[in-house]
Structure formats: structure tokens, C-alpha cells
Amino acid sequence: DAGVTQSPTHLIKTRGQQVTLRCSPISGHKSVSWYQQVLGQGPQFIFQYYEKEERGRGNFPDRFSARQFPNYSSELNVNALLLGDSALYLCASSPLAKNIQYFGAGTRLSVL
Amino acid sequence: GIQVEQSPPDLILQEGANSTLRCNFSDSVNNLQWFHQNPWGQLINLFYIPSGTKQNGRLSATTVATERYSLLYISSSQTTDSGVYFCAVNFGNEKLTFGTGTRLTIIP
Numbered sequence: 180d181a182g183v184t185q186s187p188t189h190l191i192k193t194r195g196q197q198v199t200l201r202c203s204p205i206s207g208h209k210s211v212s213w214y215q216q217v218l219g220q221g222p223q224f225i226f227q228y229y230e231k232e233e234r235g236r237g238n239f240p241d242r243f244s245a246r247q248f249p250n251y252s253s254e255l256n257v258n259a260l261l262l263g264d265s266a267l268y269l270c271a272s273s274p275l276a277k278n279i280q281y282f283g284a285g286t287r288l289s290v291l
Numbered sequence: 292g293i294q295v296e297q298s299p300p301d302l303i304l305q306e307g308a309n310s311t312l313r314c315n316f317s318d319s320v321n322n323l324q325w326f327h328q329n330p331w332g333q334l335i336n337l338f339y340i341p342s343g344t345k346q347n348g349r350l351s352a353t354t355v356a357t358e359r360y361s362l363l364y365i366s367s368s369q370t371t372d373s374g375v376y377f378c379a380v381n382f383g384n385e386k387l388t389f390g391t392g393t394r395l396t397i398i399p
Contacts, residue, residue, distance in 0.1 A: 212386070221377055221389030222334075235385030267332050271387075279324060280387060282334040 181206070183272050183283035191289045192260050200255045200286045204272030210234075211253040212280060213245055214269040222269055228253055229275075265290045293317055295380055295390040303396045304368050312363040312393045314378035322381035323354055325363050328392075329374050337363070337376075368397045
């Protein structure tokens with residue numbers, strides 16, 4: 180079975196631009212979470228979606244938004260990119276909202 | 292606030308050595324997971340262990356929920372064990388809170 184898949188793997192943007200990251204959960208998993216990991220730190224929670232509804236939001240500005248589609252895939256959008264948004268963005272899926280989470284390989288975003 | 296602390300922050304060992312990594316957390320948890328992050332950034336699930344003891348090959352983990360800590364044991368270390376080890380906990384809400392990580396370097 181395929182694991183959590185994320186695209187693209189790498190992305191380079193300039194300040195002020197907008198970016199969309201994509202995530203496909205493990206088949207049968209209805210919950211998708213997004214995390215940001217800056218260099219040298221542990222991942223920080225951004226959003227969780229379960230059954231297409233937002234179930235949690237971390238301490239991130241409104242420039243960050245997300246949605247979940249009927250097939251349970253998800254997109255993370257970041258507007259008005261800042262240099263500090265450069266990070267590894269990780270997607271995780273789980274069968275239920277609070278169950279074990281499985282992570283994708285991540286999207287590495289560089290903002291120049 | 293809610294905290295998850297790991298120790299030691301860095302560990303350098305010779306191949307074949309054993310190691311113990313510790314995770315302390317500040318509140319009761321519903322979920323505790325151990326991950327190995329490889330050099331490419333992939334977080335690999337090692338254990339889901341909110342309580343009790345589990346073993347998988349050379350790795351084992353123990354969580355004592357009442358005392359708010361978990362231990363990850365790695366025996367007979369190999370160079371492929373190098374990387375950063377994270378524990379992550381769920382305190383009853385939707386998110387995983389990650390610890391500060393332990394960077395393990397295994398020298399041939």
C-alpha cells in the first residue's frame with residue numbers, strides 16, 4: 180500500500196509569492212495534519228482536518244490556510260511568503276482524529 | 292505550558308554500542324510516538340506507545356505514563372541508526388507536540 184504522498188518534493192519561491200502544497204493520505208485514512216519544521220527544530224503543528232472539517236489550528240498567521248477534499252487529500256496554502264516560511268512542510272495521516280499518525284516525506288520550501 | 296523534553300540533545304557512539312534516549316512530558320497523554328528522522332527529512336514511525344513496553348528488533352521502548360516519561364533503547368547500534376530521534380505526544384487535542392529531539396551519530 181502507498182504511504183502518505185506529498186508534492187512537490189522541493190519548491191523555491193520569492194518573498195510575497197503564494198504557494199500550494201499537496202498531500203494524499205494513506206488509503207482509508209480520513210484525517211490529515213500539516214506540520215512545519217524549520218532547521219534544527221522539531222515539527223510544529225499547523226492544521227488538522229478530519230472528514231473535511233478543520234479540527235485544530237496551531238499558532239500560525241492567517242496567511243496559512245488549508246482544505247481537505249472529498250477524497251481526503253489536502254492542500255496547504257501559504258500567501259505573502261516571508262523568508263521565515265522556509266522550512267520542511269510535513270503532512271501526516273491517521274485513520275481517526277487522535278490515532279497514530281504516519282508522515283509523508285515532506286515538501287522542502289525555500290523562500291528567497 | 293505543555294512541554295516535551297528529550298535528553299540527551301546529542302549522542303555520539305561507536306558502532307555496536309547501546310543507547311538510551313529519554314522523553315519527559317508535562318501532562319497526561321493520550322498518544323506517544325517515537326520517530327526516527329533520516330537525513331532526508333523522512334519521519335519514520337518506530338513505536339506507538341502511550342503506555343507499557345514494546346520491542347521491535349534491536350529497538351525497544353517503555354512508557355511510564357504515571358511518571359510522565361518514555362525511554363527508547365537502541366542495542367548494537369549501526370551507522371544506519373544515525374539521525375534525529377523525536378518523541379511526540381498528544382495531550383487530548385488534535386495535534387502532536389514534538390520533543391526537542393536527540394541527534395544520534397554512530398561512528399564506524
